[in-house]
Amino acid sequence: MLEVILPDGSKKEFDHAVTPMEVAADIGPGLAKATLAGEIDGQVVGFDTKLPEEGSVNLRLLTKKDEEALGVMRHSCAHIMARAVMRLFDGVQLAFGPTIEGGFYYDFDLEHKLSEEDFPAIEAEMKKIIKEDEPFERIERSREESLQVVKDLGQQYKIEHIETGLKDHASMSFYQQGEFIDLCRGPHIPRPKAIGAYKILSVAGAYWKGDSNNRQLQRLYATAFFNKEDLEAHLTKIEEAKRRDHRVLGKQLDLFSINPLVGQGLILWSPKGTIVRNLLTEFVGEQLKKFEYLPVVTPNIGKVDLYKISGHYPYYKDSQFAPIHQAEDEEYLLKPMNCPHHIMIYKSRPRSYRELPYRLSEFGTVYRYEQSGELNGMTRVRGFTQDDAHIFCTDEQVEDEFRKCIQMTQYVLSSLGLTDYRVRLGFRDPDSGKYVGKEAVWDAAEAALVRVCKNMGITATAEAGEAAFYGPKADFVVNDCLGREWQLGTVQLDYNLPSAERFDLEYIGKDNQPHRPVMIHRAPFGSLERFMGVLIEHFAGAFPLWLAPEQVRILTVSQKFDEYAQKVEKELLAAGFRVSGDYRPEKIGAKIRAAQLELIPYMFIIGGREMEEEAVSVRDRIDGDLGSMKIPEAIEKLKEEVANRVVRQVFKGSSGLGTSGTATISEGY
Template sequence: MLEVHLPDGNVKSYDIAITPMDVAADIGAGLAKATLAAQIDGQTVGFDAPLPTEGSVNLRLLTNKDKEALGVMRHSCAHIMARAVMRLFDGVQLAFGPTIEGGFYYDFDLEHKLTAEDFPAIEAEMKKIIKENEPFERIEESREGALAVVKDIDQHYKIEHIETGLSGHETLSFYRQGEFIDLCRGPHVPRPKSIGAYKLLSVAGAYWKGSSDNKQLQRVYATAFFNKDDLAAHLEKLEEAKRRDHRTLGKQLELFAINPLVGQGLILWLPKGAVVRQQLTDFVSEQLKKHEYESVFTPNIGKVDLYKTSGHYPYYKDSQFPPIHVSDDEEYLLKPMNCPHHIMIYKNRPRSYRELPVRLSEFGTVYRYEQSGELNGMTRVRGFCQDDAHIFCMEEQVEEEFRKCIEMTQYVLNSLGLTDYRVRLGFRDPDNGKYVGNSKVWDRAEQSLVSVCKNMGIDAVAEAGEAAFYGPKADFVVNDCLGREWQLGTVQLDYNLPSTERFALEYVGADNQMHRPVMIHRAPFGSLERFMGVLIEHFAGAFPLWLAPEQVRVLVVSQKFEEYARKVEAELKQAGFRVKGDYRPEKIGSKIRDAQLELIPYMFVIGGREMETESVAVRDRIDGDLGSMKVAEAIDKLKQEVAERKVRQVFTGSAGLGTAATGTKDEY
């Protein structure tokens, strides 16, 4: 006998083999018609997935009102797109076609070079397939049977994947729709009629299984929704995202550059971008001083032995630059992380419990060898500066120190208007061998994080397998003004690097015995490069006054007012503002338009009346003309806005575009 527990509290009992669709039909014909998929004990499955024959399960039937059903439908739409491509072009070899945040893609190998000009024909063929409304049929085969199927349809990538990637699977599944059949674990919707609207978005190159050693395929990105209105809203947000692309704005506003002669993924901070960076580092430095951190500086390289001791090498060998061979017995690495260096500073002399916690901070540049296909402007780079710090404390100090790190990260994000975020607790996966240390220590560390978040009223969600190899962590996943997710700040708890097996850190306790400290890693920004990229897109390049590279521009109606305008400019500089004057013989309307396009927060316009009254006409980038003010009054207004670090934005979008970037590996 099987008991099926439904979300409304009802329980249904069955003594025969059933599927979620059978349960839906048992409840009512309308629900059966609307059901697209289901969740069994929280796991999303197909409408036709077999339920257990005994025991009890929690069953949730999914309709087009559930976001989980949207992902299932998009996966079905990926199959339809692949089927359409195979109908239109000869010799198509299929690779993978998963769903992603905001849509899906499919990788193809074919002689024809796909472009956006092919999209209308593919979409038209997809429309025909959807209109045919043939069901998605699941077929299960043994390994031998599965190999026979893919060999029969001559799909080379599927053959290779079964023989290598799926070598441990004895049973494999396919989904058939009409003449189209694809190796796939599913799930899928019953029929394609549930696909209300879809759009092909772009095409890009992608290596088979992500390796540059393999052939480059053609990846077609697309999206789908249950109705046209949702698709239209999504496409509008995509256009807004293009407008905010930090790579485009960074070039237009002269914030940063990437030069191929310097190298991929290596950022050149231009003067204007460097101003923003300096303001950010000064801001964090103020907080570090308040919280009694000590600044340190460490070299950009270190001996490989240092990272072997920490465990970072060879754990993350593939994402590090190759060692630099100095001699037969000496190798160095470009610094992939700061923590081993800070550990050696802690070990530089004996430590007493009286001086703990020791808080060491550094704006330290580190280097990671990201694959070229993963690089993305400032948000995925090979060299970046972390606002890094490491705290060495007694175990009884852990929760208080961890709380302070969480609070500092919250303060930093809130001060920049990034108030929409969630805290994700990264815990270890007990079945994964990458995690080092005693399981009891891990349990204690994870419980400390849960306790801190609970006491702070933070509704944190724990995810197994997301921990650093040495300890659990709390990541801040931030939503920007378009609803896209970015993983930024992180706080990590570490009992392993101080251990005897690693660096054997010690301090003399109150009992005059040697004890082992606990280590906390924290970085509110994560990396300055990625944080800058996120800020550019979040603000669309229009930084708040306190961050803006140029805060005020003085504009003259005509050149005969230049002498007075330069005096105003000098007063602004004396007050600490970043200011420039526009004394060109151009019309004032043209000068205002130029300043507006360059996203200058404030303009001080000066004409005859302003010169006579020793005032300025203040123009706000957002609110427009604010009228005439005495120079001292205008300066005080701006000073107050800077002191408050006020954040003002025109665009306040909300609906989600999905995950924009998760960034580099923060567990280093």
């Protein structure tokens, strides 16, 4: 007998195997018609998934009202798109078609080079398929039968995947819709009529299984929604994201560049970008002094043996640059992490409990060999600088130190207007072998993180499998002004690197006996490159006054006011502002437009009246003309805004125009 527990607490019993759809039909025909998928004990499954024949399960029936159903529908739409492509073009080889954030994609291998000109025809064919409303049917086959199916279909990538990627699977599933059949674990919606609106977004190149040594495929990106209104809102959001693209704005505003001769994923910070970077590091530096961190500097390389002891070399080997071989069998590695170097500073001499907590900080540059297809401007790079720190403390000090790290990260984010975030606790996946250390140590560390968050009133979600290999962590997942999530600051708890099996760290306690310290890894920004990329997009390049590379631009109505304008410029420079003057023989409207496009926070306009009154006409990038002010008054206004780190953000477009707000501190196989 099977007991099905529904979300309202009601129960249904069945003496035979049933599916979510059959449970829905048992409740009523209306619910059966609306049901698209199910959720069994928290796991999303297909409408046709067989529930256990005995025991008890919690079942939620998913309809268009449920967010989880959207992903299931999009996966079905990916199959419809693939089916449409196969109808329109000859010799199509199918790869993978998973859902992703905001939509889905499908990878194809075909002779025809897909382009935007093909999108209308593909979408029209998708419309026909949806109108035909043929059901999605799941087919289970043994390994041998599955291999024969894909061979009969002539799908070479599916053959290779069954023979290699699924070599341990005794059986597998296909989904069929009309003439289209694809190797897929699902789930799918019952019929395509639930798809309300869809749009093909772009085409790009992608390597088979993400390996640059494999054949390059063509990837179609698309999205789908249950109604046209949601699709239109999403497309508007995409257009806004394009306007805020940090790669485009970084070039337009001369903040950074990437040169192929230097290397992919290696950032060249321009003078203006470096100003912002230095301001960010100075800002964090203030907090480091407040919390009594000790600054250190470590090399950009280290012997491979160091990273073998830490575990970084075997665990991160695939994403590291190859070792550098030297004479006498010495091997060096571009530094993938700062922590082993900080550990060796701690270990450079005996330590006493009186020195703890011992807090080391460094803006340390590290290197990871990310795949070229994963690189993305500043947000995914091969060389980046972490605002890194490591705290060595006693067991009794752990929770207080962890709390202070959380508070520092909260302060840093709030000072930049990044107040919409969630805290994700990354715990160990018990079924994974990538973690080091004893189970009891992990349990104690995870419990400590939960206590800290609870005592601070932080609602944190725990996710298994998101821990660092050496310990659990708390990640700050930030929503930008478009609602996109970015994982930025992190605080990690580590009982393993100090252990006897790793670096065997000690301190002499009050009892004059050796004890093992605990490590805390902490980085409020995460990395300066990624943080900068996120800030550019969040602010659309329009940085708040305290962060702007150029804070004020002086504009003269005509050249006869240049002498007075240069005097004002010197006064602003003496007051500590980053300022320049536009003394070109251009009309004032053109000068204002240029400053606006360059996203300068304030413009001081100078004409005859301003010179006569020893004042300036102040123009705000966001609010427009603020009227005439005496120079001391204008300087005081700007000083106050900088001192309070006021964030006045533009929410519409990236041109500096619009409304503002103010803030202070599942895929297939």
